[in-house]
Amino acid sequence: QFHMIKYEDLRWCESLGQGSFTRIFKGSKIDIRDGERHVTDVLLKELDANHKNCWESFFEAASLMSQISHKHLLLVYGISVHRSKNVMVQEFVKFGALDLFLKREGSVSVSWKLDVAKQLASVLNFLEEKNITHGNICAKNLLLAREGDASQGSSPFIKLSDPGINVTMLGRDVVLDRIPWVAPEVLEAPERLELECDKWSFGATLWEIFNGGQAPLQGLDLERKLQFYETYKQLPSSEWTELADLISQCMNYQPAFRPSCRSIIRQLNSLITSGTSRELIAVKKLQ
Numbered sequence: 378q379f380h381m382i383k384y385e386d387l388r389w390c391e392s393l394g395q396g397s398f399t400r401i402f403k404g405s406k407i408d409i410r411d412g413e414r415h416v417t418d419v420l421l422k423e424l425d426a427n428h429k430n431c432w433e434s435f436f437e438a439a440s441l442m443s444q445i446s447h448k449h450l451l452l453v454y455g456i457s458v459h460r461s462k463n464v465m466v467q468e469f470v471k472f473g474a475l476d477l478f479l480k481r482e483g484s485v486s487v488s489w490k491l492d493v494a495k496q497l498a499s500v501l502n503f504l505e506e507k508n509i510t511h512g513n514i515c516a517k518n519l520l521l522a523r524e525g526d527a528s529q530g531s532s533p534f535i536k537l538s539d540p541g542i543n544v545t546m547l548g549r550d551v552v553l554d555r556i557p558w559v560a561p562e563v564l565e566a567p568e569r570l571e572l573e574c575d576k577w578s579f580g581a582t583l584w585e586i587f588n589g590g591q592a593p594l595q596g597l598d599l600e601r602k603l604q605f606y607e608t609y610k611q612l613p614s615s616e617w618t619e620l621a622d623l624i625s626q627c628m629n630y631q632p633a634f635r636p637s638c639r640s641i642i643r644q645l646n647s648l649i650t651s652g653t654s655r656e657l658i659a660v661k662k663l664q
């Protein structure tokens with residue numbers, strides 16, 4: 378269920394960092410189509426050689442992405458296996474991971490943030506309708522295809538990345554370090570990854586988007602992160618009560634009590650109307 382790409386048709390350029398058990402590089406792939414040579418920018422996601430036992434899970438994540446298509450889902454061109462190299466070949470998304478962008482950009486408008494949140498909610502709704510759980514929703518896995526420029530009125534455009542190695546394959550410390558994105562119920566039973574888990578992670582991601590891309594509970598060691606769940610803590614809430622309500626509804630310790638995607642989208646729509654008018658009033662006060 379994959380397009381196999383010949384290793385010799387790939388070129389590695391600069392390294393762009395690493396995820397859990399993977400390294401990512403900018404690269405290009407070469408296709409010969411109707412006698413013409415086409416070079417395409419790609420993102421090469423390599424599985425660490427010392428985690429070869431995860432290759433099924435690594436490719437399973439990618440195959441999820443290539444069996445369904447949606448405008449806000451990352452395009453996976455295929456995979457390339459050569460000797461000990463397992464490589465996933467993805468479309469190169471122009472502006473990279475959202476968390477880094479938010480940290481770099483600092484001030485984006487409320488409507489920009491809500492636009493991104495709505496795009497994420499819409500692709501989660503698409504996955505929910507197909508009963509597909511992503512399992513690793515976070516700002517780092519949201520890629521920015523278009524920056525959007527408030528002054529020009531052009532809006533951002535995001536793509537949801539593959540979930541990476543399945544959480545059941547990760548060591549406990551790696552899962553603990555994903556607190557508060559990983560839903561509490563997943564800690565006890567990682568194999569029971571369900572749709573509700575993505576709602577919890579959506580709440581944590583919404584918090585990131587409205588907190589300049591900074592990681593929630595950053596700097597807490599694993600013990601304290603575990604205590605956060607054991608004592609049923611919530612993330613520091615925004616002054617914007619409607620936003621804080623939505624985040625805490627998503628991050629409900631009872632999975633069944635988390636809102637449906639439709640409800641999330643409805644609440645985002647009302648935030649958009651109240652949020653943009655709040656922003657207009659604030660701007661008017663400044664004039």
Ligand SMILES: N#Cc1ccc(Nc2nc(N)cc(-n3cnc(CCO)c3)n2)cc1
Pocket residue numbers: 393395396401420451467468469470471472473474517518519520538
């Ligand atoms: N400066 C810069 C810059 C860096 C990267 C991209 N593009 C791109 N395209 C993808 N398909 C995936 C990623 N990506 C980034 N971080 C992860 C790991 C967490 O998912 C994946 N980045 C564009 C510009």
